[in-house]
Amino acid sequence: MSNEKNLKEVREGEELNQGKLKEFMLKHSLIAKENTELTVKQFSNGYSNLTYLLQMESKEYVLRRPPFSAPKRGHDMGREFKVLQHLNPVYDKSPKVFIFNEDPKIIGAPFYIMEKVDGEILTAKSALDKQVSPEEFKTISDTWVAAFVEFHNIDYKAAGLSDLGRPEGYVERQVHNWGKQYPAAATDEVPTAQKVMTWMSENQPEKI
DSSP states (O other): OOOGGGEEOOOTTOOOOHHHHHHHHHHTTSSSOTTOOOEEEEEOOOSSSEEEEEEETTEEEEEEEOOTTOOGGGOOHHHHHHHHHHHTTTOTTSOOEEEEEOOTTTTSSOEEEEEOOOOOOOOHHHHHHTTOOHHHHHHHHHHHHHHHHHHHTSOTTTTTOTTSSOOTTHHHHHHHHHHHHHHHHOOSOOHHHHHHHHHHHHSOOSOO
16 A cells, blocks of 8 residues: 655646656657646655656556756666666566656656555654554564565676676775764764774675
């Protein structure tokens, strides 16, 4: 069941060019008729890319694009599309993606369109409202961990994602970079933080 409470009217200044978007979707067979009525809603939660729900012809799609005036490096739609495209055949919890467009003439930025996957967005407030029991929380936690383990057991090379980044030395780079960034951004004294960073530096796996 989808959490419709997270769907809102599109925020002012973040509207999509529906005319050009419909032309694009018709051209790529995502809709069947030129005069199709398109309804656009926006997902209110999230702090990264902008996410919209497209409803038409008894279909629902999800469109993702970068925030307005966002730097490309942190919001690479092509990279995100590629990851999902290669994950879907080997990980059934990954949504199917339909098309990626990098031409800014359509809606002003690169974007991609994927299927809408129904699910419950469980927040602290909604958990209280639904009176989720300890047993249900355990089921949710166990399911999350199992899905996480399944995800990390994917053979990324067999999935066609070996050229995505630089896997060699990844853990070392992360430990080093976060070891520098944390002290620079810290606002409170956390005595155990340095112990954790030291342990991570001294206990890295030989090969990742």
